[in-house]
Amino acid sequence: MKRVDDFRLKFGQKEFVPIMIGGMGVDISTAELALEAARLGGIGHISDALVHDVSDRRFDTEFIKGKTKFYKANINNSDKSIIQFDLGHLAEATKLHIGKTMEAKRGDGMVFVNIMEKLTMNGPRETLQVRLNSALDAGIDGITLSAGLHLGSFALMAEHPRFRDAKLGIIVSSVRALQLFLRKTARLSRLPDYVIIEGPLAGGHLGFGMDWAQYDLATIVAEIAAYLKAEQLDIPLIAAGGIFTGSDAVSFLENGASAVQVATRFTVANECGLPDKVKQEYFTASEEDIIVNTISPTGYPMRMLRSTPAIGSGIRPNCEAYGYLLDGAGNCGYIKAYNEQIVIHPDGKNIVVMDKTCLCTHMRNYNCWTCGSMTYRLKDTTRRQDDGSYLQLSAEHIFKDYQFSVDNKVALPE
Numbered sequence: 001m002k003r004v005d006d007f008r009l010k011f012g013q014k015e016f017v018p019i020m021i022g023g024m025g026v027d028i029s030t031a032e033l034a035l036e037a038a039r040l041g042g043i044g045h046i047s048d049a050l051v052h053d054v055s056d057r058r059f060d061t062e063f064i065k066g067k068t069k070f071y072k073a074n075i076n077n078s079d080k081s082i083i084q085f086d087l088g089h090l091a092e093a094t095k096l097h098i099g100k101t102m103e104a105k106r107g108d109g110m111v112f113v114n115i116m117e118k119l120t121m122n123g124p125r126e127t128l129q130v131r132l133n134s135a136l137d138a139g140i141d142g143i144t145l146s147a148g149l150h151l152g153s154f155a156l157m158a159e160h161p162r163f164r165d166a167k168l169g170i171i172v173s174s175v176r177a178l179q180l181f182l183r184k185t186a187r188l189s190r191l192p193d194y195v196i197i198e199g200p201l202a203g204g205h206l207g208f209g210m211d212w213a214q215y216d217l218a219t220i221v222a223e224i225a226a227y228l229k230a231e232q233l234d235i236p237l238i239a240a241g242g243i244f245t246g247s248d249a250v251s252f253l254e255n256g257a258s259a260v261q262v263a264t265r266f267t268v269a270n271e272c273g274l275p276d277k278v279k280q281e282y283f284t285a286s287e288e289d290i291i292v293n294t295i296s297p298t299g300y301p302m303r304m305l306r307s308t309p310a311i312g313s314g315i316r317p318n319c320e321a322y323g324y325l326l327d328g329a330g331n332c333g334y335i336k337a338y339n340e341q342i343v344i345h346p347d348g349k350n351i352v353v354m355d356k357t358c359l360c361t362h363m364r365n366y367n368c369w370t371c372g373s374m375t376y377r378l379k380d381t382t383r384r385q386d387d388g389s390y391l392q393l394s395a396e397h398i399f400k401d402y403q404f405s406v407d408n409k410v411a412l413p414e
């Protein structure tokens with residue numbers, strides 16, 4: 001019987017344990033979590049979502065305070081279109097977050113950053129260009145392009161001296177999305193170094209419509225493998241979404257995947273950025289508590305716990321501080337939904353907004369409990385303590401359980 005450790009992910013001459021910990025914003029996949037994956041010979045991700053805020057928390061910078069002060073006069077204005085990101089500050093925050101993480105890296109693995117296209121920041125092209133190039137400047141090992149088709153992202157980095165050396169990959173959920181990406185980037189003569197195939201059981205935003213349940217990860221992996229073979233393209237495929245045990249991972253590794261990307265199991269690691277009390281919510285969740293809804297202003301369905309405080313919260317849009325989801329015209333689905341409620345309740349009191357949520361603020365405050373479909377099984381990965389709470393695990397314990405376990409078993413902590 002095989003185990004994950006019998007396989008290796010190869011990038012050129014270098015070999016890695018074929019386990020990637022997925023990027024989880026906002027600072028759920030912390031530098032500490034990503035660094036553990038690298039130390040253990042795999043690949044960890046940090047995320048650049050709300051990078052100014054992450055920098056403020058990690059390094060005592062004051063980017064958010066400064067931006068809020070700058071746009072103070074706009075706080076009561078329902079029109080948020082004047083809010084712009086200072087590109088110099090964006091580069092500085094990105095370089096701090098990534099640079100300090102890379103300085104701390106030990107071991108043979110790598111640290112990548114997850115960069116979501118949907119963070120359009122009221123200037124989609126310019127801000128994405130700064131985010132990508134600053135990540136390369138800061139010495140990141142690789143960039144995973146996510147939450148979007150990223151048709152122009154390679155071109156935005158093409159002049160960077162590290163464009164051909166850094167590992168660059170993309171997350172897709174269909175063969176069609178990959179075909180579009182490859183067609184669009186063909187003129188740059190630079191293939192992605194890896195393709196992550198995220199199925200319908202993943203955490204965070206889903207690359208499917210509300211018909212997500214009709215899709216199946218193994219089928220999509222087989223379709224993409226067949227397409228690449230027909231095109232004579234040799235790109236490592238990484239399967240993601242619902243892979244809960246080492247044995248689940250082995251079944252993908254035996255069927256064409258070069259590695260797996262996992263996240264849910266690590267949401268209850270000591271190194272994960274979620275507050276301890278939220279980790280307990282994940283532990284106690286039952287299968288019925290996990291829902292997929294459309295409250296994310298990005299337009300993608302998102303999986304979360306039913307008890308998420310973000311659902312129905314009618315807070316004032318907080319774009320003066322954040323504003324990461326403002327499209328290029330200064331709009332966001334939440335602002336529209338909130339303004340509609342204000343017309344009905346002009347006093348602004350007790351506003352409830354059901355259709356959308358202020359995702360920036362709620363993710364920042366860990367009040368949007370996004371999760372993977374297997375979250376309800378987390379309780380089976382640990383022990384219950386005398387006070388009734390569940391014991392958090394070390395990232396090393398979870399990583400090694402994926403790496404060495406067989407027979408669908410999960411090793412409990414000592």
Ligand SMILES: Cc1cc2nc3c(=O)[nH]c(=O)nc-3n(C[C@H](O)[C@H](O)[C@H](O)COP(=O)(O)O)c2cc1C
Pocket residue numbers: 021022023024025026028047049114116146147171198201202203204205240241242243261262263264265267370371372373374
């Ligand atoms: C709490 C949570 C937050 C996530 N946030 C992001 C994100 O910000 N960007 C992204 O591309 N994927 C995100 N994901 C998806 C993961 O990176 C990963 O691909 C997926 O969840 C793997 O499936 P699993 O959770 O079933 O192991 C998130 C997943 C979880 C569980």
